[in-house]
Amino acid sequence: MSAERPDALGAAARIRALAALADDTFDLLVVGAGATGCGTALDAAARGLKVALVDAGDIAGGTSSRSSKLVHGGLRYLQTGDVVLVREALAERELLLTRLAPRLVRPLPFLVPLRHGWDRLYMGAGLTAYDGLARSGLLPGHARLSAAEALEQFPDLRDDTLVGALRYYDAQMDDAHLAVALARTAAGLGVAVATYTAVVSAEAERDADGLRRVAVRDAVGGGEITVAARAVALCVGAWAPEVSGLFCDVGSAAADGEAVGVVRSKGVHLRLPRAAISGTSAIIAPAGASVLFVLPNPTHWLIGTTDTEYAGRPEDVAPEPEDVAYLLERLAEVVTSDVSVDDVTYAFAGVRPLARDTGVGGSTAKVSREHRISEVADGVLAIVGGKWTTYRIMARDLVDTVVEGLGRPAAPCTTDTIALVDARDAEIDALLAEDPALGEPLVDAPGFRRVDVVQAVRHDGAVTLDDVVERRLRLHLELDTVTEAVLADVTRLL
Ligand SMILES: Cc1cc2nc3c(=O)[nH]c(=O)nc-3n(C[C@H](O)[C@H](O)[C@H](O)COP(=O)(O)OP(=O)(O)OC[C@H]3O[C@@H](n4cnc5c(N)ncnc54)[C@H](O)[C@@H]3O)c2cc1C
Structure with missing residues (x-):
């Protein structure tokens, strides 16, 4: 059997990540494994921080797999006068097309x-x-x-x-696939990645060593783990009001989540x-x-x-x-x-x-797509807004703020030079060499083979049937009909 790649996100890697969450002390706990959280974990690890990344569900299980799947400047934001956003997004588009993910973005x-x-x-x-x-x-x-x-x-x-x-x-792009590539690249740099691990509560204050304790629940194995981290980055998108409220004293102005200002x-x-x-x-x-x-x-x-x-x-x-x-x-x-x-x-x-925005009423289409970072508690930062396309800029700004708060030197942002993991083809070849029977097609799913399911679970972090069907193979997008037979076939392989 081939040696496991350090960036592989399979069951064994998840178990190791959970053990690290319980035993280690982290510089940064990133909450949320959408585009923003995966990008933030990658950026922070590349600067030398010790990082954990948790999500209540799957990688990109939230908004990051439900986008229009465009890496774009956003022509329409010129109309709303967001020239800075458009310029930044166009620069990110070029980086993704050339250096970061040339085979994942076209x-x-x-x-x-x-x-x-x-x-x-x-x-x-x-x-x-x-x-x-x-x-x-x-x-x-x-x-x-x-x-x-x-x-x-x-x-x-x-x-x-x-x-x-x-x-x-x-x-x-395939948004879910790109998020997995980000999470894997982060894992390759040492980030402990644990999906199906929700933040459920947190200490309102840091201890004398500057550590904040955050309780997470393992939805697969059951039980709670307490994570100790110097800083926390809430990259929970639309969940920002609820999750930021967990980090504030009950009754404080921030506890109702209003402080992060999300529409x-x-x-x-x-x-x-x-x-x-x-x-x-x-x-x-x-x-x-x-x-x-x-x-x-x-x-x-x-x-x-x-x-x-x-x-x-x-x-x-x-x-x-x-x-x-x-x-x-x-x-x-x-x-x-x-x-x-x-x-x-x-x-x-x-x-x-x-x-x-302050002062913008009416349609949500008029609300700016720029991002905003706010401190919801001492050492706990929340980021909202932005675009999939600008995840790297959001991550850079957020990690800059984290590093400032940690008060110790860290390398500058280098994510514009880090190519994202793109190993699917090689993994599929290796799996087929191990077991040629995996080359059999999936029932009722032209273009898909059993090996695609096995690769998704062993390397790309899929845990549940939905992870495989909706986000790794995207059967509901790729097939005109998703039959009970194909779902049964995938379930059997899982
Ligand atoms: C319809 C639509 C179309 C779009 N089209 C585009 C486009 O074409 N191009 C583009 O650039 N942008 C697009 N966007 C914007 C883009 O998709 C979002 O800005 C981006 O995906 C937000 O990512 P995120 O990581 O901030 O949030 P999310 O992807 O939602 O990630 C937040 C994560 O936090 C997790 N979480 C929540 N609570 C907890 C908890 N207690 N503990 C642990 N984890 C938790 C969730 O499970 C989730 O995975 C679109 C958005 C929408 C809705």
Whole structure:
């Protein structure tokens, strides 16, 4: 049997991580293994800190697997004047495409349909600025297309009022896969990574040695562990009010979670089979205060997204019939394809953890996507806002603040030079060499083999059926139908 890689996140690594949580003393406990928490753990470990990373569920089990899966500057944020955010995000896009994750992030052409002559001027100016902010010229700059050229690329584009289109490039990723790559890279640098390990309570004060004790519950093996850490980074996104409240004295101003100032905004996506729409690029089109994305993938289309304030618990968020109807209506304004609710094979919802602006009322689409760090208790920092694309900037800013608080020297941020673990192909080859029978296809899942399940569990941190089906293999996205038989096959392998 091949030796385990130091970055492998399998059952044995989880058990070692839990033992370390109980026995060791950490410089930093990172709570939440979404994009922000995985990026923060990686950044801190790369600076020489001793780090633990815990999540109540799976890596990217929260918002970080329910995004539009775009690594983008965010064209629409130019309209809201967030130029700094767009510039930063474009720089991150280039880094991910080149140095950090060139095989996990790929360029994606977009069309902006133009319905009026003035659209061309207005959108053309926006895209000229977007190209300028990207600076490096890694991806082609925007180009004008005639209506005929646009229809050649996207035959189902609604053409009754089309006067042309602009084409520009952004990038696309598998968000859950990228988060796993971040967590594994962090583990390779010594981070103790424990999923299904929720923070349940914490001491309100640090002890005489400057350590704060935080209780976590192991949802797999049962029982509670007390973790001792000098600093705590709450990267819990939409859960920030509840989790930060655990670190404050009952009755204090911060205990109700108001201190972190998060606005929860719900975003829904629909999945359609690839054959439902004829086109080869993505489309971005205005939709009320927000935009509509029509995003191509080899096996399907993603249509998103809604942007509505959400008052429920983040874990309960789900697509409602009105979300589906809204997206189908917007889609019908853009394409001529005859798509109905019966064509929607899957829908998913996520909660944006937006940093509350002062003075912005009305639509959540208008709330800035910039991030904000706040100290919820001595040595306990919470971060909200930001974008998947800017996880590395968020992590850098957060770890800078942690290091300042620790009051001892640490190396500067180096994550712009650390390539993320990308070992899936090699692992699959090694597993097949050990057991060729793993090359058998999964029942009812064209394109998937048993080895994909085994790799997900042994190396990529999958613990439950959902982890494998929803986030490692993404069967609900990749397949038009997820049958009971394929679920039974995966369960058997687990
Ligand atoms: C619909 C939608 C579309 C989006 N599209 C894009 C896009 O295309 N590109 C882009 O750049 N950004 C996009 N975003 C934004 C992006 O997805 C988020 O900004 C990002 O994923 C937030 O990551 P996070 O790590 O802060 O939060 P999360 O991913 O939610 O992680 C928080 C984690 O904290 C854990 N947690 C909660 N409570 C506890 C506890 N007590 N103990 C331990 N762990 C706990 C949760 O289990 C969760 O895993 C989109 C967002 C939405 C909703």
